[in-house]
Amino acid sequence: MNAARPPFVDAHFHLWDHGVLRYPWLDAAEVAPIAATYRIADYRAELAAWNLVGAVHVDAGADPGQGADETVWLNRVAHDDGLPSAIVARVELNHPAVEPQLAWQAGHARVKGIRHLINWHPSDPARRAYAMDLTRDPRWREGYALLGRYGLSYDFHGFPPQLAGLAEVAARRPEVPVILNHLALPIPADGLEAWRAGLNAFAAMSHAAIKLSGAGFIGPRFDPAGFAAIVAEVIDRFGTDRVMVASNFPTDRLAADLDRTLGAYETLLAGFSDDERRDLWGRNANRIYRLGLDL
Numbered sequence: 001m002n003a004a005r006p007p008f009v010d011a012h013f014h015l016w017d018h019g020v021l022r023y024p025w026l027d028a029a030e031v032a033p034i035a036a037t038y039r040i041a042d043y044r045a046e047l048a049a050w051n052l053v054g055a056v057h058v059d060a061g062a063d064p065g066q067g068a069d070e071t072v073w074l075n076r077v078a079h080d081d082g083l084p085s086a087i088v089a090r091v092e093l094n095h096p097a098v099e100p101q102l103a104w105q106a107g108h109a110r111v112k113g114i115r116h117l118i119n120w121h122p123s124d125p126a127r128r129a130y131a132m133d134l135t136r137d138p139r140w141r142e143g144y145a146l147l148g149r150y151g152l153s154y155d156f157h158g159f160p161p162q163l164a165g166l167a168e169v170a171a172r173r174p175e176v177p178v179i180l181n182h183l184a185l186p187i188p189a190d191g192l193e194a195w196r197a198g199l200n201a202f203a204a205m206s207h208a209a210i211k212l213s214g215a216g217f218i219g220p221r222f223d224p225a226g227f228a229a230i231v232a233e234v235i236d237r238f239g240t241d242r243v244m245v246a247s248n249f250p251t252d253r254l255a256a257d258l259d260r261t262l263g264a265y266e267t268l269l270a271g272f273s274d275d276e277r278r279d280l281w282g283r284n285a286n287r288i289y290r291l292g293l294d295l
Helices: 029-034 040-046 064-081 098-106 138-145 160-172 193-203 224-238 258-268 274-288
Strands: 008-013 052-058 086-090 111-115 153-156 178-180 208-212 243-245
Touching: 008 243, 008 274, 040 064, 052 274, 064 086, 064 098, 098 111, 098 138, 138 160, 160 178, 160 193, 193 208, 193 224, 208 224, 208 274, 224 243, 224 258, 243 274
Parallel strands: 008 052, 052 086, 086 111, 111 153, 153 178, 178 208, 208 243
Antiparallel strands: none
16 A cells, blocks of 8 residues: 555446356457456455555446346455445346336445446447447436436446437436546547537536546557546546546456556646545545545
8 A cells, every 4th residue: 555645446446257247248359368257356456556445346247137146246245355335236227127126226235326338339330239329218218217216326338429318318317426437438539529529518517427447448559648638628627526536447457557557547647736636536436426435
Protein backbone atom coordinates (compact mmCIF):
# COMPACT_ATOMS: atom_id res chain seq x y z
CA MET A 1 0.00 0.00 0.00
CA ASN A 2 1.27 3.45 -0.91
CA ALA A 3 0.06 5.91 1.72
CA ALA A 4 0.77 8.84 -0.60
CA ARG A 5 -1.96 7.66 -2.94
CA PRO A 6 -5.58 8.53 -2.15
CA PRO A 7 -7.82 5.67 -1.04
CA PHE A 8 -8.89 3.82 -4.17
CA VAL A 9 -12.41 2.48 -4.64
CA ASP A 10 -12.18 0.65 -7.94
CA ALA A 11 -15.45 1.53 -9.67
CA HIS A 12 -15.28 -1.33 -12.17
CA PHE A 13 -13.55 -4.71 -11.98
CA HIS A 14 -14.32 -8.31 -12.90
CA LEU A 15 -13.72 -11.78 -11.56
CA TRP A 16 -14.22 -15.03 -13.42
CA ASP A 17 -13.91 -18.63 -12.43
CA HIS A 18 -14.42 -21.25 -15.11
CA GLY A 19 -15.11 -23.81 -12.41
CA VAL A 20 -18.17 -21.85 -11.28
CA LEU A 21 -19.67 -20.10 -14.32
CA ARG A 22 -19.55 -20.22 -18.12
CA TYR A 23 -18.06 -17.26 -20.05
CA PRO A 24 -18.64 -17.82 -23.79
CA TRP A 25 -16.91 -14.59 -24.79
CA LEU A 26 -13.64 -15.76 -23.22
CA ASP A 27 -13.43 -18.57 -25.78
CA ALA A 28 -12.47 -16.11 -28.53
CA ALA A 29 -8.83 -16.21 -29.63
CA GLU A 30 -8.37 -12.46 -29.32
CA VAL A 31 -9.04 -12.51 -25.56
CA ALA A 32 -6.79 -15.49 -24.79
CA PRO A 33 -4.36 -13.34 -22.72
CA ILE A 34 -7.08 -12.69 -20.13
CA ALA A 35 -9.12 -15.88 -20.40
CA ALA A 36 -7.68 -17.78 -17.43
CA THR A 37 -9.62 -17.91 -14.17
CA TYR A 38 -9.18 -14.66 -12.23
CA ARG A 39 -10.10 -14.81 -8.55
CA ILE A 40 -10.19 -12.24 -5.78
CA ALA A 41 -6.69 -13.20 -4.58
CA ASP A 42 -5.34 -12.48 -8.09
CA TYR A 43 -7.04 -9.11 -8.10
CA ARG A 44 -5.80 -8.13 -4.64
CA ALA A 45 -2.24 -9.08 -5.58
CA GLU A 46 -2.33 -6.81 -8.63
CA LEU A 47 -3.78 -3.89 -6.63
CA ALA A 48 -1.32 -4.22 -3.74
CA ALA A 49 0.39 -0.89 -4.45
CA TRP A 50 -2.77 1.13 -5.07
CA ASN A 51 -4.30 1.75 -1.62
CA LEU A 52 -7.37 -0.31 -2.45
CA VAL A 53 -10.20 0.19 0.05
CA GLY A 54 -13.21 -0.95 -1.97
CA ALA A 55 -14.22 -2.34 -5.34
CA VAL A 56 -17.36 -2.58 -7.45
CA HIS A 57 -17.77 -5.80 -9.40
CA VAL A 58 -19.54 -5.35 -12.72
CA ASP A 59 -21.10 -8.30 -14.53
CA ALA A 60 -18.32 -10.24 -16.22
CA GLY A 61 -20.13 -11.60 -19.24
CA ALA A 62 -21.14 -14.96 -17.84
CA ASP A 63 -23.71 -16.96 -19.77
CA PRO A 64 -26.94 -14.87 -19.92
CA GLY A 65 -28.79 -17.51 -17.93
CA GLN A 66 -26.32 -17.25 -15.05
CA GLY A 67 -26.92 -13.69 -13.84
CA ALA A 68 -28.36 -14.94 -10.55
CA ASP A 69 -25.61 -17.58 -10.20
CA GLU A 70 -22.97 -14.87 -10.55
CA THR A 71 -24.56 -12.84 -7.75
CA VAL A 72 -24.71 -15.89 -5.46
CA TRP A 73 -21.06 -16.67 -6.15
CA LEU A 74 -19.90 -13.06 -5.66
CA ASN A 75 -21.74 -12.81 -2.36
CA ARG A 76 -19.90 -15.93 -1.25
CA VAL A 77 -16.60 -14.38 -2.32
CA ALA A 78 -17.42 -11.15 -0.48
CA HIS A 79 -18.43 -13.05 2.67
CA ASP A 80 -15.01 -14.71 2.76
CA ASP A 81 -12.85 -11.80 1.56
CA GLY A 82 -14.67 -8.50 2.10
CA LEU A 83 -14.60 -7.69 -1.62
CA PRO A 84 -16.44 -6.94 -3.78
CA SER A 85 -17.95 -4.04 -1.85
CA ALA A 86 -20.81 -3.87 -4.33
CA ILE A 87 -22.18 -5.80 -7.29
CA VAL A 88 -23.54 -4.49 -10.57
CA ALA A 89 -25.45 -7.57 -11.69
CA ARG A 90 -26.60 -8.77 -15.07
CA VAL A 91 -30.30 -8.65 -15.92
CA GLU A 92 -31.59 -8.40 -19.47
CA LEU A 93 -33.97 -5.44 -19.31
CA ASN A 94 -36.00 -6.70 -22.29
CA HIS A 95 -36.54 -10.11 -20.70
CA PRO A 96 -40.23 -11.12 -20.27
CA ALA A 97 -39.55 -11.85 -16.58
CA VAL A 98 -37.45 -8.76 -15.94
CA GLU A 99 -39.33 -7.58 -12.85
CA PRO A 100 -38.97 -10.71 -10.71
CA GLN A 101 -35.30 -10.86 -11.70
CA LEU A 102 -34.77 -7.25 -10.60
CA ALA A 103 -36.64 -7.91 -7.37
CA TRP A 104 -34.46 -10.96 -6.66
CA GLN A 105 -31.24 -9.07 -7.34
CA ALA A 106 -32.34 -6.11 -5.23
CA GLY A 107 -32.93 -8.49 -2.33
CA HIS A 108 -29.15 -8.85 -2.02
CA ALA A 109 -27.64 -5.92 -0.13
CA ARG A 110 -24.45 -5.81 -2.18
CA VAL A 111 -26.34 -5.49 -5.46
CA LYS A 112 -26.46 -1.77 -6.18
CA GLY A 113 -27.09 -1.72 -9.89
CA ILE A 114 -27.67 -3.59 -13.14
CA ARG A 115 -25.70 -3.80 -16.34
CA HIS A 116 -27.23 -5.13 -19.50
CA LEU A 117 -24.48 -4.94 -22.11
CA ILE A 118 -26.30 -3.77 -25.26
CA ASN A 119 -23.51 -2.93 -27.70
CA TRP A 120 -24.86 -1.92 -31.08
CA HIS A 121 -23.09 -0.10 -33.87
CA PRO A 122 -24.98 1.24 -36.91
CA SER A 123 -22.35 0.34 -39.51
CA ASP A 124 -20.36 -2.54 -38.03
CA PRO A 125 -22.21 -5.82 -37.44
CA ALA A 126 -19.16 -7.17 -35.59
CA ARG A 127 -19.86 -4.64 -32.85
CA ARG A 128 -23.45 -5.69 -32.23
CA ALA A 129 -24.57 -7.72 -29.25
CA TYR A 130 -28.14 -7.43 -30.55
CA ALA A 131 -29.71 -6.94 -33.96
CA MET A 132 -31.08 -3.54 -32.97
CA ASP A 133 -30.28 -0.63 -30.68
CA LEU A 134 -32.14 -1.67 -27.55
CA THR A 135 -32.20 1.88 -26.20
CA ARG A 136 -34.97 2.38 -28.81
CA ASP A 137 -36.87 -0.79 -27.92
CA PRO A 138 -40.13 -0.23 -25.97
CA ARG A 139 -39.80 -3.44 -23.95
CA TRP A 140 -36.21 -2.57 -22.96
CA ARG A 141 -37.32 0.91 -21.95
CA GLU A 142 -40.04 -0.59 -19.76
CA GLY A 143 -37.42 -2.73 -18.04
CA TYR A 144 -35.21 0.30 -17.49
CA ALA A 145 -38.14 2.15 -15.93
CA LEU A 146 -38.44 -0.58 -13.28
CA LEU A 147 -34.93 0.02 -11.92
CA GLY A 148 -36.01 2.93 -9.75
CA ARG A 149 -38.70 0.82 -8.10
CA TYR A 150 -35.99 -1.47 -6.78
CA GLY A 151 -33.42 1.19 -5.91
CA LEU A 152 -31.01 0.11 -8.64
CA SER A 153 -28.69 2.12 -10.87
CA TYR A 154 -27.87 1.33 -14.51
CA ASP A 155 -24.38 0.83 -15.93
CA PHE A 156 -24.24 1.47 -19.68
CA HIS A 157 -21.81 -0.30 -21.98
CA GLY A 158 -22.50 0.59 -25.59
CA PHE A 159 -21.31 2.71 -28.47
CA PRO A 160 -21.69 6.49 -28.88
CA PRO A 161 -24.51 6.27 -31.49
CA GLN A 162 -26.62 4.71 -28.71
CA LEU A 163 -26.14 7.59 -26.29
CA ALA A 164 -28.94 9.65 -27.81
CA GLY A 165 -31.49 6.88 -27.27
CA LEU A 166 -30.27 6.21 -23.74
CA ALA A 167 -30.39 9.92 -22.94
CA GLU A 168 -34.10 9.98 -23.82
CA VAL A 169 -34.74 7.15 -21.37
CA ALA A 170 -32.48 8.48 -18.63
CA ALA A 171 -33.94 11.99 -18.79
CA ARG A 172 -37.39 10.57 -18.05
CA ARG A 173 -36.09 8.50 -15.13
CA PRO A 174 -34.06 10.80 -12.87
CA GLU A 175 -34.63 8.37 -10.00
CA VAL A 176 -32.33 5.87 -11.75
CA PRO A 177 -28.63 6.77 -11.47
CA VAL A 178 -26.98 6.08 -14.82
CA ILE A 179 -23.26 5.39 -15.11
CA LEU A 180 -21.46 5.47 -18.46
CA ASN A 181 -18.76 2.80 -18.65
CA HIS A 182 -15.32 3.26 -20.19
CA LEU A 183 -15.38 6.98 -21.02
CA ALA A 184 -18.56 6.22 -23.04
CA LEU A 185 -16.35 4.45 -25.59
CA PRO A 186 -14.99 7.32 -27.67
CA ILE A 187 -13.36 5.92 -30.80
CA PRO A 188 -11.73 8.69 -32.85
CA ALA A 189 -11.67 6.51 -35.97
CA ASP A 190 -15.48 6.54 -35.90
CA GLY A 191 -15.63 10.30 -35.36
CA LEU A 192 -16.43 11.89 -32.02
CA GLU A 193 -19.57 13.82 -32.91
CA ALA A 194 -22.06 11.31 -31.46
CA TRP A 195 -19.83 10.76 -28.43
CA ARG A 196 -19.52 14.47 -27.73
CA ALA A 197 -23.27 15.08 -28.14
CA GLY A 198 -24.01 12.19 -25.80
CA LEU A 199 -21.44 13.37 -23.30
CA ASN A 200 -23.05 16.80 -23.21
CA ALA A 201 -26.54 15.32 -22.78
CA PHE A 202 -25.53 13.17 -19.83
CA ALA A 203 -23.36 15.82 -18.23
CA ALA A 204 -26.50 17.94 -17.98
CA MET A 205 -28.23 15.24 -15.91
CA SER A 206 -27.35 15.38 -12.22
CA HIS A 207 -28.07 11.65 -11.87
CA ALA A 208 -25.45 10.67 -14.49
CA ALA A 209 -21.81 9.74 -13.90
CA ILE A 210 -18.96 8.31 -15.96
CA LYS A 211 -15.92 6.08 -15.45
CA LEU A 212 -12.31 6.67 -16.44
CA SER A 213 -11.60 3.18 -17.75
CA GLY A 214 -11.36 1.28 -21.01
CA ALA A 215 -8.86 3.74 -22.52
CA GLY A 216 -7.49 0.93 -24.64
CA PHE A 217 -10.57 1.23 -26.84
CA ILE A 218 -9.57 4.73 -27.94
CA GLY A 219 -6.74 3.84 -30.28
CA PRO A 220 -4.68 0.96 -31.65
CA ARG A 221 -2.28 1.13 -28.70
CA PHE A 222 -2.44 2.28 -25.08
CA ASP A 223 -0.97 5.77 -25.28
CA PRO A 224 -1.78 8.24 -22.48
CA ALA A 225 -0.83 11.13 -24.75
CA GLY A 226 -3.48 9.88 -27.16
CA PHE A 227 -6.32 9.90 -24.64
CA ALA A 228 -5.32 12.80 -22.39
CA ALA A 229 -7.65 15.16 -24.24
CA ILE A 230 -10.53 12.68 -23.93
CA VAL A 231 -10.03 12.37 -20.17
CA ALA A 232 -9.80 16.16 -19.83
CA GLU A 233 -13.01 16.63 -21.80
CA VAL A 234 -14.89 14.09 -19.70
CA ILE A 235 -13.87 15.81 -16.47
CA ASP A 236 -14.56 19.24 -17.90
CA ARG A 237 -18.13 18.18 -18.75
CA PHE A 238 -18.98 16.16 -15.64
CA GLY A 239 -16.80 17.86 -13.03
CA THR A 240 -14.66 16.05 -10.50
CA ASP A 241 -17.68 14.93 -8.45
CA ARG A 242 -19.24 12.60 -11.05
CA VAL A 243 -16.17 10.91 -12.53
CA MET A 244 -14.74 7.66 -11.15
CA VAL A 245 -11.40 5.99 -11.78
CA ALA A 246 -11.79 2.29 -12.54
CA SER A 247 -9.37 -0.45 -13.50
CA ASN A 248 -11.67 -2.61 -15.65
CA PHE A 249 -9.29 -5.45 -14.82
CA PRO A 250 -8.52 -8.00 -15.95
CA THR A 251 -10.18 -6.92 -19.23
CA ASP A 252 -8.04 -3.81 -19.70
CA ARG A 253 -4.93 -6.00 -19.59
CA LEU A 254 -5.58 -6.47 -23.32
CA ALA A 255 -4.26 -2.90 -23.68
CA ALA A 256 -1.74 -2.53 -20.83
CA ASP A 257 -0.79 -4.01 -17.47
CA LEU A 258 -2.45 -2.73 -14.32
CA ASP A 259 0.30 -0.45 -13.06
CA ARG A 260 0.63 1.19 -16.45
CA THR A 261 -3.15 1.57 -16.70
CA LEU A 262 -3.70 3.16 -13.31
CA GLY A 263 -0.40 5.01 -13.60
CA ALA A 264 -1.69 6.75 -16.71
CA TYR A 265 -4.74 8.04 -14.84
CA GLU A 266 -2.54 8.99 -11.90
CA THR A 267 -0.38 11.13 -14.18
CA LEU A 268 -3.33 12.70 -15.99
CA LEU A 269 -5.02 13.61 -12.70
CA ALA A 270 -1.92 14.89 -10.92
CA GLY A 271 -2.85 18.53 -11.49
CA PHE A 272 -6.06 18.33 -9.48
CA SER A 273 -6.18 19.23 -5.80
CA ASP A 274 -5.83 16.53 -3.14
CA ASP A 275 -9.53 16.86 -2.39
CA GLU A 276 -10.50 16.47 -6.04
CA ARG A 277 -8.25 13.46 -6.46
CA ARG A 278 -9.80 11.83 -3.39
CA ASP A 279 -13.17 12.26 -5.08
CA LEU A 280 -11.99 10.85 -8.41
CA TRP A 281 -10.16 7.88 -6.90
CA GLY A 282 -12.67 6.84 -4.27
CA ARG A 283 -15.24 9.13 -2.75
CA ASN A 284 -17.37 9.43 -5.88
CA ALA A 285 -17.63 5.66 -6.30
CA ASN A 286 -18.39 5.32 -2.60
CA ARG A 287 -21.26 7.80 -2.91
CA ILE A 288 -22.64 6.80 -6.32
CA TYR A 289 -22.67 3.09 -5.52
CA ARG A 290 -23.78 3.69 -1.92
CA LEU A 291 -20.99 1.66 -0.35
CA GLY A 292 -21.01 3.32 3.06
CA LEU A 293 -17.21 3.40 3.37
CA ASP A 294 -15.61 5.96 5.69
CA LEU A 295 -13.64 8.09 3.24
